[in-house]
Amino acid sequence: MNTTILVTGATGNFGKLTIDFLLKKGIAPANISALVRDENKAEDLAANGINIKVGDYDNYESLLNAFQGIDKLLLVSGTDLANRMSQQLNVIKAAKEAGVKHILYTSFERKNETETSPIAFLAKSHIATDHAIKTSGIKYTIFRNNLYLDVLPMFLGEKVLESGIYFPAGEGKAAYVSRTDLAEAAANVLSSEGHENKEYAMNNIENYSFQEIAEAISKITSKEIKYFSPATEEYSETLKNAGVPGEYIEMFTGFAEAIKQGEFDSDKSDLEKLLDRKPTSLNDFLKNVYAK
Incomplete structure (x- = not known):
């Protein structure tokens, strides 16, 4: 199978991991392209034989050139929140014009799609991108990624072992997932068939509250970690x-x-099926970060 694959945001964490997994799966480097803004940051990818395509989400012509001859395009959601919606709509339009056959997108898990969502400022661009992909006429796969386990240390703060967890999430739970697992699943989908016009629930198989996270870290470190959920204003x-x-x-x-x-x-959760194994658990992740 000589399917040509292009990964956007290829020098970022998710893009890089996905390319690594594609190579591990035996996809020939010549069949993988990496879209980057700065060629200098992609020297390691070029050294592995990956095709480097220089393109910018704001520059339509550069996208059109980069997407020529590409069968499958993994659109890794951008980080420029203010301009993300227009940038990603540019990518979809260019993909259609260039004749890309299949577009895959790293979207996110949610229930509330209205302006009342506490994360409407983040959600809007994802929802608009999902809609544009589905109505583009291109075959698609949308990954509804849950919150990364990898962001937990940021929420917990650097002094979690000294002063406990201070975060206003109440008793709410989430099915946190490892970014590495999500990238591996994306590579599995990119390198196989049968995923056309599907939306995958990329959640872990268990949900955890911050109280349970505090208890898990307490067990790992043999220190009592308390969880305090203040009022949002405080x-x-x-x-x-x-x-x-x-x-x-x-x-x-x-x-x-x-x-x-x-x-x-x-x-x-579709993640276990796409990985063909159980996803990384909260406990394994926390052990990796907090076990001495």
Whole structure:
């Protein structure tokens, strides 16, 4: 099978991991292209024989050139939140014009798609991208990724072992997943058939609250880690006084409230099937980070 695959955001964590898994699965480097903005950051990819395509989400012509001859395109969601929607719509339009046969997108798990969602500022671009992909006429696969296990240390803070967990998520639970597992599943889908016009629930097989996270870290470190869920206003004020930038406060409080409301609590998962094994558990992840 000489399917040509292109991965966007190829020098970022997710893109890089996906390319690594494609190579491990025996996909020839000549059949893999990496879309990057800065060629200098892609020297390791080029050294592995990956085709480097220089392109910018804001530059339509560069995307059109990069997508020529590509069968499958993995659109890794962008990080420029202010411009993400228009950038990703550019990618879809260019993919259609260039004749890309199948587009795969790293979207996110959610229940509330209205403006009342505490993370509407993040959700809007994902929802618009999902819709544009589904109505583009191109075959698609949408990954509804849950929150990364990898972001937990950021929510828990650097002093979690000294002062416990201070995060306004109440008793809300989420099916946190490892970014590495998600990238491996994406590579499995990219390198096989039968995934056309599907949406996959990329959740872990268990949901966890911050109380359970505190108990797990206590067990791992043999220290008593307490969980305290303050009111959102108090939490915002505390972060503000600690000099945390406003956009981070908005993001942290938004995610905390979404977790509290059960946005990421899920009883459905396609991840185990796509990996052909159990996903990395919360406990394994925390051990890796906090076990001495």
